[in-house]
Amino acid sequence: MTLDHTPLAQGLADGLRAQGTPDRLATVFARVPRHRCLPRAFWGEDRAWYDRNTDPDEWLRAAYTDQPLVTQVDDGASGGMGIPSSSSSAPSIMARMLAAADLRPGQQVLEVGTGTGYNAALLTELVGADHVTTIEVDQTLADTARAALAAAGYLPTVLHGDGENPTVPASSQDRLIATCTVADVPWRWLDVVRPGGRIVTPWSPSPGGPGGVLAALDVDGDQARGRFEGSLAFMWSRSQRRPARSMPDLDARPDQVDQVTGDPREAWLDGDMAVLLSLLVPGWAHGLGFEPDTEEPHVRVASTSCASWMWLHADGRVESAGSRLLWEEFAAGLSWWRAQGAPDVTEFGLTVDRHRGTQTVWLRSPDAAVWATDRRRA
Incomplete structure (x- = not known):
């Protein structure tokens, strides 16, 4: 590899700053070596293939572009359809989530979905290694990320387990950041985040729906609520990624x-x-x-x-x-x-109420419900 990653990382950070990323966050993207968390080969946008063995310089350049990089397909199984199942998200999207989390040094942060470990490294820079726990449902990804993080000098706690039911003490986290989309915000997340803390997660009303939104939910006991921070698309949490019903066959007859x-x-x-x-x-x-x-x-x-x-x-x-x-x-x-004046996505919000068993979408105010689902009846 003939290129130095340092100017590439600085260029990525400068690009994020130009897009409006706060300076304290953009600076972290300049410090964390994204390529150290990536596998030997990955897919970029438009299924472009980057392989360190065949073209190491192009592989390194791709690592510091503002694009999502697919690092696993078919949950790691061979002979599948090539459906993406894990990725390193576009840095601009990661920056949006970190900004929404409103992170401060010393806060306890739980990340759901370790993936490559890159976001855990960013979190470690922001709040300190002793304050970051990241959990990954895929054993291979968890092991690979743990090794990559350690080799790069980052030592957060990396767990293998179900991120929807994390094994951390109740009310122990100031922030929970999910790097996967959910339709049902797990009740357990409200347990582990202390009152006054925040859950930041991609959210969509139902699996199979179009894209999703970034929800920043402030926790108050059995309730979490907040406005959406714009739209974004993430891979689904593995237990929630299938619609409740399959699509009808193409030859289905209409009424x-x-x-x-x-x-x-x-x-x-x-x-x-x-x-x-x-x-x-x-x-x-x-x-x-x-x-x-x-x-x-x-x-x-x-x-x-x-x-x-x-x-x-x-x-x-x-x-x-x-x-x-x-x-x-x-x-x-x-x-x-x-x-209603054609409101933007950011004027809508979500309330998750464990006591009532509901998730409610509202417009402009939590008192102005658009619709609600009762998960106890699902």
Whole structure:
């Protein structure tokens, strides 16, 4: 390897600073050697392949770009479909999460999802090694991260276990930062974070939904609540990544076919708008499908609470089946959203209430509920 990583890390930090990352956080990205936490080979954006053995300089350059780097597929099993299952997140996203956590030296921090260990190294720089515990469900990833961190001079506590049920004492953490998306914020997280502490996690209303949001939830006993800090997409927690119901087969027969004006797929094909839809209407998953002799994909939307579904086609057709009138629900949700002044994702928030067993999405104020789910009845 002919390149020195130091100017590359400084360039990454400068880029983050230019995007608005606070200086005290950007400086940490200049100090922590990201490449020391990465495997010999990984995938970048657009499935670009970087291999240290064949092109070490390009591998090193990729390590200090602001992009997510896929470091594991198919949970590490061979012969799979190549579905990403672990990654080193884009540094700008990591910076957003660290900023949302409002970290200070000496705070006790629990990270759920160690992955490569890079974020644990950043946390160690910010609060001190004795104050960082990171937990990883994948034994191989936990062992690899522990070794990489130690080799780079970082010694947080690295545990192998279920991050949704972490084995740390109750009320022992000032911050909990999850590097995986959840739909149900685990009750145990409210146990381990002391009152006045904060949970920072990617959150989505249901597995299979579009992307997600960054939730920064302040803990007060049996309740945690806070506004969303914008949209973002993370890999799902392994126990929550499957929708409650599978998508209907492509040859499923509709009960009804309607013709609407314009392209009904537009909102679902716009990432930011699709995330808003998930906050306006709960309980659905979506995907894309192709029919023979068509160039444009159709959007497939299926309820996660019943067998209802709808297919949205470029030519204006809306095919649907089941008792839940999904198209009408989304139309009503969008109409209500426009009447509220077309609020941004950051004007919505979440309350997790263990005593009531509910998760409530609200707009502008916790008293203004948009909808709620009762997990005791799930």
